[in-house]
Amino acid sequence: MIESGGNGVGAGQLGGQVGDRVGRRAVPREAHQAAHYVHLLRWAACLLPAAQRPAALAELAGTGLAAAGADCLAPGAVAVADEEPTPAGPVAPSVDPSGALRACRTVDEGDALLAGAPVDWAAVADAHRREPFRQVEQLRALLGRPDCPEDLTLALLTPWSTAAANRLTHRKAALPDPVRGLLLPHTGEVRFSLLRHLLATGDPGQALRATSRVDVLLRAADGFDSARRAALYALWDALGVWLRAELGEDRRAWLVAAERLRGHAGPLTSLLPRLARPPRHRLPLDLRVLAQAPPAVLTALLAALDDAELEEAAAYTLRGVRMREEVLVHALERMHGAGLAPRAPYARWALGSWDIHYRPPELRAWLYGRDERLDARLERSAVTEPHLRRLLAARRPPRAPAEDLVAELRAHPDAVAAQHVLDTTLPEQGTPWEELIAAHERDPLPEGVLCALSSRARFPAVLAAGMSRHLRLTLAGQGSVLARSALAVLPEPTPFPARVVDADPHRAPAVIGRVRAGRALKADEVLAAARPAGAALDYGRTVDDAEWHAACASLLAAAAARSGPGLWRLLAQRLPTHPGSLPDLLAPRRGDATALWLYGLDPQDAPVALLDHYETLVRGAAAARSGRHRPDVPRVFTSAAAAVGWLDEEWPTLLAAARAAQVHRPGLTVALPVLLAEYLVGCGQLAELVPLSELARDTARRIGDRHGEATAWGSLGIALQRLKRYEEAVAAHVRARDLMRETGDREREGRTSRNLGNTLALLGRREEAAARLREAVACFQDVGNRAGTARVSRDLGDVLRGSGRTDEAVAAYRTALALSTGSEDGKRRAEVEEALRRLAPPAAAAPGADGR
Numbered sequence: 001m002i003e004s005g006g007n008g009v010g011a012g013q014l015g016g017q018v019g020d021r022v023g024r025r026a027v028p029r030e031a032h033q034a035a036h037y038v039h040l041l042r043w044a045a046c047l048l049p050a051a052q053r054p055a056a057l058a059e060l061a062g063t064g065l066a067a068a069g070a071d072c073l074a075p076g077a078v079a080v081a082d083e084e085p086t087p088a089g090p091v092a093p094s095v096d097p098s099g100a101l102r103a104c105r106t107v108d109e110g111d112a113l114l115a116g117a118p119v120d121w122a123a124v125a126d127a128h129r130r131e132p133f134r135q136v137e138q139l140r141a142l143l144g145r146p147d148c149p150e151d152l153t154l155a156l157l158t159p160w161s162t163a164a165a166n167r168l169t170h171r172k173a174a175l176p177d178p179v180r181g182l183l184l185p186h187t188g189e190v191r192f193s194l195l196r197h198l199l200a201t202g203d204p205g206q207a208l209r210a211t212s213r214v215d216v217l218l219r220a221a222d223g224f225d226s227a228r229r230a231a232l233y234a235l236w237d238a239l240g241v242w243l244r245a246e247l248g249e250d251r252r253a254w255l256v257a258a259e260r261l262r263g264h265a266g267p268l269t270s271l272l273p274r275l276a277r278p279p280r281h282r283l284p285l286d287l288r289v290l291a292q293a294p295p296a297v298l299t300a301l302l303a304a305l306d307d308a309e310l311e312e313a314a315a316y317t318l319r320g321v322r323m324r325e326e327v328l329v330h331a332l333e334r335m336h337g338a339g340l341a342p343r344a345p346y347a348r349w350a351l352g353s354w355d356i357h358y359r360p361p362e363l364r365a366w367l368y369g370r371d372e373r374l375d376a377r378l379e380r381s382a383v384t385e386p387h388l389r390r391l392l393a394a395r396r397p398p399r400a401p402a403e404d405l406v407a408e409l410r411a412h413p414d415a416v417a418a419q420h421v422l423d424t425t426l427p428e429q430g431t432p433w434e435e436l437i438a439a440h441e442r443d444p445l446p447e448g449v450l451c452a453l454s455s456r457a458r459f460p461a462v463l464a465a466g467m468s469r470h471l472r473l474t475l476a477g478q479g480s481v482l483a484r485s486a487l488a489v490l491p492e493p494t495p496f497p498a499r500v501v502d503a504d505p506h507r508a509p510a511v512i513g514r515v516r517a518g519r520a521l522k523a524d525e526v527l528a529a530a531r532p533a534g535a536a537l538d539y540g541r542t543v544d545d546a547e548w549h550a551a552c553a554s555l556l557a558a559a560a561a562r563s564g565p566g567l568w569r570l571l572a573q574r575l576p577t578h579p580g581s582l583p584d585l586l587a588p589r590r591g592d593a594t595a596l597w598l599y600g601l602d603p604q605d606a607p608v609a610l611l612d613h614y615e616t617l618v619r620g621a622a623a624a625r626s627g628r629h630r631p632d633v634p635r636v637f638t639s640a641a642a643a644v645g646w647l648d649e650e651w652p653t654l655l656a657a658a659r660a661a662q663v664h665r666p667g668l669t670v671a672l673p674v675l676l677a678e679y680l681v682g683c684g685q686l687a688e689l690v691p692l693s694e695l696a697r698d699t700a701r702r703i704g705d706r707h708g709e710a711t712a713w714g715s716l717g718i719a720l721q722r723l724k725r726y727e728e729a730v731a732a733h734v735r736a737r738d739l740m741r742e743t744g745d746r747e748r749e750g751r752t753s754r755n756l757g758n759t760l761a762l763l764g765r766r767e768e769a770a771a772r773l774r775e776a777v778a779c780f781q782d783v784g785n786r787a788g789t790a791r792v793s794r795d796l797g798d799v800l801r802g803s804g805r806t807d808e809a810v811a812a813y814r815t816a817l818a819l820s821t822g823s824e825d826g827k828r829r830a831e832v833e834e835a836l837r838r839l840a841p842p843a844a845a846a847p848g849a850d851g852r
Contacts, residue, residue, distance in 0.1 A: 030724075031068065031069050031070065031071040031072045031723070031724070032069070032072045033069075033576075034065055034066075034068035034069030034072075034576070034687065035069030035071075035072035035073050036069075036493060036494070037065055037069070037493070037534060037572075037575055037576050038060060038063075038065055038066050038069050038073060038572070039541070040493060040534055040537040040538060040541060040575070041060055041065075041537070041568065041571060041572060041575065042057060042060060043537060043540065043541040044537055044540075044552065044556055044571075045057050045060065045556075045568065047549065047552055047553040047556050047557075048553070048556060048557060048560060049557070052560060055565070056560070056567075056568045059565070059566070059567075059568035059569055059572075060568050060572060062569070062691055063568070063569055063572035063573070063688075063691065064572070064573070064685065064686075064687035064688035064689070064690055064691055064692075065572040065573070065575075065576065065687060066572070067687050067690035067691060067719075067723065068686075068687035068690075068723050070723075070725060071724075071725065093117075093118070094117070094118040094119060094120040095117045095118070095119070095120055096120045096123035096124065096127070097113050097114060097116075097117075097119060097124070098123065098124055098127035098128075099127075100113055101113055101114070101124075101133070101138055101141065101142075102133070102135075102138065104137060104138060104141065105135075105137060106137055107137050107140045107141050107144075107167075109137075109141075110137060110138055110140070110141025110142070111141055111144065113141070114141060114142070114145055119145070119147070121147070121148065121149050121152060124142070124152065125149065125151065125152045125155070128152065128155060128156070129155075132155075133156065136161060136163045136164055139156050139161060139164035139167075140163070140164050140166075140167040141167075142156055143156055143157075143164055143165070143167045143168055143170075144167045144168070144170035144171065145171070146171040146172065146173050150176045150178060150179065153168075153176070153179050154178060154179060154182060157179075157182055160186065162186065162189045162190055165183060165186070165190055165194065166190055166191045166193075166194055168183070168194060168197070169191070169193045169194045169197045173201065174201035174202055175197075175198065175201065175202065177202075177206075180198060180202055180206065180207075180210075181210060183198065184198070184206075184207055184210035184211050184212075185210065185211075185212050186212070187211040187212050187213045187216050187217055188212060188213040188216050188265075192216075192219070192220035192223055195216070195217060195220035195221075196220050196221065196223060196224060196228070196231075199217075199220070199221055199224075199231050199232075199234075199235055200224075200228050200231040203238075204231070204234045204235040204238040204239075205238040205241070205242075207235075208235070208238055208239055208242060208268060209242075209268065211267060211268075212266070212267055213265060213266065213267075214261065214264045214265075214266065214267065214268055214271065215262060215263055215264055215265050216265075218261075218262050219262075219320065221235050222320050222321045222322060223322050224322060224323060225322055225323065226323055226326060226355075229323060229326050229355075232323060232326075232327070233330055236288055236291075236292065236330070237292075239289075239292065240291075240292030242268060243257060243289070243292050243293075244292065244293070244294060246272060247275070247293075248294075249294055249296065249297055250297075251297050251300060251301060252278070252279060253275045253276075254289070254290065254293045254297050254301060255279045255285070255301060256274070256275045256277060256278075256279045257271075257275055257289050258285040258286050258287075258289040258290050258301075259279060259283040259284075259285060259286075260274060260275075260283075261286060261289050262286055262289075284312050284313050284315070284316030285305075285313040285316065285317075286313070286316060286317050287313050287314060287317040287328070287331045288317055288327065288330075288331055290302065290313075290331075291330070291331040291334040291335060292334070294338075295337075295338035295339055298334075298335065298338045298340065299338060299339070299340055302335070302340060307343065307344060307345050310343070310345045311345055314328060314345070314349060317331070324352075325349075325352050325353030325354070325355055325356075326353065326355045328349040328350075328352075328353065329349070329350060329353050329355045329356050329359060332346055332349060332350060332356075332363065332367075333359060333360075333363055336362070336363045336366045342366050342367055342369075342370055343370065344370050344371065346367055346370065347367045347370035347371035347374045348371055348374075350364075350367050350374055351371055351373055351374045351377070357377070357381055361385060361387045361388035361391055362391065364378055364381070364388060364391075365378075365388060365391035365392055365394075365395060368391075368392050368395050369395060378392060379392065379414065379415070379416050382415055382416050382419075383415045383448070383451050383471075383474075384451075384471075384474045384475060386454075386455035386478065389415055389416055389419045389451075389452065389455070390419060390423065392416045392419075393416055393417075393419040393420040393423055394423070396416070396417075396420050398424075399420065399421075399424050400424070401424055401425040402421055402424075402425045405421070405425060405426070405432065405435070405436075406435065406436065406439045406445075408421050408425070409421055409422075409445065409446075409449045409452075410445070410446065410449070412449075413446035413447075413448045413449060414448040415448040415449075415451040415452050416452075417448075418446075418448055418449045418451075418452035418453075419452040421452075422452055422453070422456070428456060428457060429457055431453070431456050431457070431458070433458065433460055436453065436463070437460060437462055437463065440462070440463060440466060441462075444466050445463070445466065447466075447467060447468060447471060450463055450464075450466055450467050450471075451467075451471065451475070454467075454475055454478055454479075454482060455478060459479060459481050459482070460481070461481050461484070461485065464481050464482055464485040465485065467485070469489045470506065472485045472486045472489060473486050473489070473490075473491075473506045473511050474506065476511045476512075476514045476515050476518075477514035477515055477517055477518035477520075478518065479518070479520050480520040480521055483515045483518065483520050483521050483526070483529070484521070484529050486511055486515070487511070487512070487515065487526060487529040487530045487531065488529060488531055489531075490508045490511060490512070490530060490531060490532065490535040491506065491507065491508055491535070492508075492532065492534065492535070493508060493532075493534040493535055493537070493538040494507065494538075508530075508534075508535035508538050508539060509535075509538055509539040509542045509543065512526060512530060512535065512536070512539040513539065513543065516545065516548070522547075523545075523547045523548045523550070523551040524551050526548075527548075527551055527552070527555065527581065527582050527583060528581055528583055529581065530581055530582070531579060531580055531581050532578055532579050532580065532581075533575060533578050533580060533581055533582040533584065533585040534575055534576070534578075536552070536581070536582045537552070537575075537582070540552050552582070555582060555583060555586055556586070558586075559586040562588070563588075563592070563596050564596055564599075564600050565596070565599045565600040566595060566596040566598075566599025566600060566656060567596065569599065569652075569655070569656075570592065570595065570596075570652055571585065571586075573652055573655075573685065573688065577684060590649060591649055591650060591652065591653050592652075594653050594656075595652050595653040595655075595656040596656075598653065598656035598657055598659065598660045599656045599659065599660075601660050603659065603660055603661070603662045603663040603664070604663055606660040606661060606663065606664055606665075608664050608665065610657075611657060611660065611661045611664065611665040611668060612665070614650075614653075614654060614657045614668070615661075615665065615667075615668045615671075616634060616636060617636055617646065617650075618647075618650075618654055618668075618672070618675050618676070619633045619634075619671075619675060620633060620634055620635065620636035620637055620643070621636075621637055621643035621644075621646055621647050621675075621679075622643075622675040622676070622678070622679075623635075624636075624637040624638075624639065624640050624642070624643035625640050625643045625644055625647070625678065625679065626678065627640065644679070647676075647679050647683075648683070651676065651679065651680070651683070651685070654672060654676065655672075655688060655692060657672075658672045658692060658695055658696070659695065662695070662699050662702075666699045666700075666702070666703050666705075667708075669695060669696055669699040670696045670699055670700045670705060670708040670711070670712060671696075671708075672692060672696065673689060673692050673693045673696050673711070673712060673715035673716075674711060674715060676689075676692070677689060677715060677718070680692075681722075686719060686722050686723070687719070687723060689715060689716070689718070689719035690716065690719045690720065690723070692715075693712050693713075693715040693716035693719060694712075694716060696708070696711075696712035696715070697709055697712035697713055697716060700712055706739055706742060706743055707739070707740075707743045707745065709739055710735075710736050710739030710740045710742075710743060710745075710748070710752075711736075711748070713732050713733075713735045713736035713739065714732070714733070714736035714740075714748070714751070714752050714755065716732045716736075717729045717730075717732035717733040717736055717752070717755055717756075717759070718755065720732055721733075721755070721758075721759050721762070726759055726762055726763050727763070729759045730756065730759050730760060730763070733752055733755050733756035733759060734756060736752040736755075737749055737752040737753050737756055740752055746779045746782050746783050747779070747780075747783050747785065747788075749779050750775075750776045750777075750778075750779030750780045750783070750785070750788060750792070751776075751788075753772050753773070753775045753776035753779060754772075754773060754776040754788075754791070754792050754795065756772045757769045757770070757771075757772035757773035757775075757776060757792075757795065757796075757799070758773075758795055760772060761795075761798075761799050761802070766799050766802055766803045767803070769799045770796060770799050770800060770803070773792055773795055773796040773799060774796065776788075776792045777789055777792050777793060777796065780792060786819045787819070787820070789815070789819050790815070790816045790817075790819035790820040791816070793812045793813070793815040793816040793819065794812070794813065794816040794828060794832055796812040797809045797810075797812035797813040797816060797832065797835065798835075800812060801835065801839065806839055809835075809839060810836065810839050810840045813832050813835055813836050813839070814836070816832055817829070817832055817833065817836070
């Protein structure tokens with residue numbers, strides 16, 4: 001439990017207000033979520049002209065949102081790629097490490113030496129000419145450097161050293177052609193990782209022509225993972241070019257090549273004599289070789305194989321291959337291109353690969369109807385792919401046009417079946433939209449039917465609204481109607497890495513990306529329709545879209561020119577909870593002019609009358625909202641609802657007033673954290689208490705108000721604890737307690753000691769927590785506060801029970817029950833009674849306050 005050090009508001013009271021704000025989203029309290037919104041605003045600020053960026057970024061750094069995300073905004077905790085790069089310092093002079101390198105005895109020592117300072121490569125080359133580096137460790141350290149010059153690389157590899165050459169993989173960059181030419185004749189000696197590096201970063205045709213071991217090169221390529229699939233496909237396509245040039249339409253030669261190529265322990269040129277021998281007919285065939293054959297040859301050879309032989313060939317093809325499914329799908333793509341008829345084994349091969357879903361719709365439709373499980377997958381994909389849906393529908397058996405279109409569509413609710421009905425009944429431009437809308441209003445059409453209708457011309461918005469949110473997001477790229485419908489229901493921005501966002505097609509950046517790719521809406525139209533505004537910024541921050549960036553920059557520049565200082569504070573307050581679009585977020589609101597004017601004022605020039613007016617109103621609102629009226633506070637609001645309504649409109653202005661009041665009305669600055677605490681927590685703006693309390697603390701210290709400073713430290717501690725910044729909260733509570741002790745305010749010393757003890761308990765420091773809670777009990781007992789003593793005793797019992805000190809916990813719980821009334825905090829009283837029943841026998845339970 002947390003108790004306010006200033007106004008007696010406890011954690012239960014603060015927390016309970018959140019539920020009163022029905023339908024309002026709260027600013028995220030998780031640091032990574034808040035930090036993500038800060039990053040979005042930083043990206044937006046960096047779209048401003050260079051002269052305006054520092055002031056905008058400084059404003060953002062002082063917001064409550066930045067306070068909520070502080071743990072993830074610490075230096076190095078979160079990379080912010082959108083900010084201005086730090087100017088590079090002076091370039092260090094290059095050095096000649098040759099002498100020191102000769103003394104190195106391990107590769108790690110050599111790597112550390114060469115990484116310590118820029119290398120003078122000309123000096124290293126001269127040293128190598130005078131006295132060549134001989135030790136393998138020294139050669140490996142030099143060859144692993146990506147900046148090692150080409151001439152020196154060749155010199156280091158002469159005479160040849162396999163162990164040294166293998167270190168070239170460490171460069172992670174394409175090797176010069178002369179270096180590649182030196183390596184390829186040694187294919188059978190170097191590591192597979194180096195061969196894969198050569199294939200992935202250079203011409204695979206050159207590698208095939210120059211290699212001394214085809215079998216080794218192919219085995220190395222079999223180890224490619226899916227990230228390098230393009231390199232694997234390029235190698236086999238290059239091999240196909242050579243095979244087609246040498247073998248032509250010779251079916252027997254192709255059959256022998258499919259049997260023997262992957263085991264050929266020599267260069268390609270030595271393979272040709274072996275291809276003149278007759279096939280053995282007992283060895284399995286490599287489908288990757290057959291797939292490279294001319295269409296007539298491929299058709300004839302595969303027609304001669306039954307299904308069992310095809311499966312045997314597939315198993316042989318995949319032996320030792322890492323990308324098993326992708327390899328077969330690549331072969332299927334060539335078979336489809338050759339015009340082969342589909343067969344059941346082909347469908348089974350595709351079923352085992354998710355890669356098939358990224359292949360052209362024509363290939364997938366070619367396999368339709370050969371395997372029920374694959375058909376089900378294809379039909380699910382067809383829901384969101386109109387072209388595939390039409391191709392699958394065309395492969396279904398012919399049917400007569402529907403006489404009653406609506407009834408027939410309801411009888412065929414899945415997307416492909418509905419597409420079949422539409423394609424056989426209606427021309428593309430003849431859709432009876434009025435009839436379909438009327439039918440949908442009487443009884444909603446199945447979602448599969450809506451999906452089939454969505455790809456037709458003039459699809460109406462009323463039918464788009466009948467789709468699920470998930471489907472609308474998925475179909476966002478199919479025309480302006482679906483785009484606007486999807487943009488209106490975008491998910492919240494998420495702080496997930498880009499690769500996770502890209503993998504989920506329903507994240508906001510992916511949805512907006514599909515809308516942009518569909519080109520149905522211009523950038524400014526998408527910005528006007530995309531909700532919430534954070535989704536639009538999230539997309540802009542993760543993509544390179546010049547038109548989008550220019551449209552965002554135009555909106556932001558106009559808002560900055562119109563608003564002046566304070567704009568970024570207001571945006572940080574609103575962005576996490578704003579449900580509307582980016583133009584809506586940037587549009588002026590009622591009260592903005594006053595808040596922005598106050599932010600732009602020098603506190604020396606602040607109008608005293610206006611500050612007095614706000615002080616009267618905010619004190620009255622706080623009293624009316626809490627129901628705790630004081631004689632010296634005017635009753636300016638007739639009800640709590642009226643007070644809350646005024647605070648809803650004016651709280652951003654009150655935060656600006658706190659800054660403006662520092663000089664002429666510092667008491668208002670010091671009091672505002674206490675006056676606004678309950679409201680800010682209730683409306684989900686708890687984090688704003690951090691900068692507000694820090695301002696109050698600094699102001700109280702400047703004017704010598706020790707009690708006000710203590711109160712501000714207490715408010716700051718409460719906010720930091722709620723934001724899970726526990727260590728900082730402990731420091732704030734300690735300072736608040738010490739100042740309260742100096743001022744002699746035992747009541748508030750007890751409250752801050754309680755807050756301190758409970759925060760220590762959250763850190764697992766239970767012994768310290770128990771000591772601070774006992775101090776709080778003593779404070780409340782000194783001032784005769786029975787309710788405060790009961791609450792702290794209850795907290796003390798929780799801490800002691802967690803420490804295993806059962807007897808002391810029972811005593812604390814009994815004290816809490818004895819001092820509390822049955823009507824006060826009934827839920828917590830019941831929890832204490834339940835804890836006592838668990839810890840002590842029922843007969844030993846202490847009597848309640850009524851003596852029964």
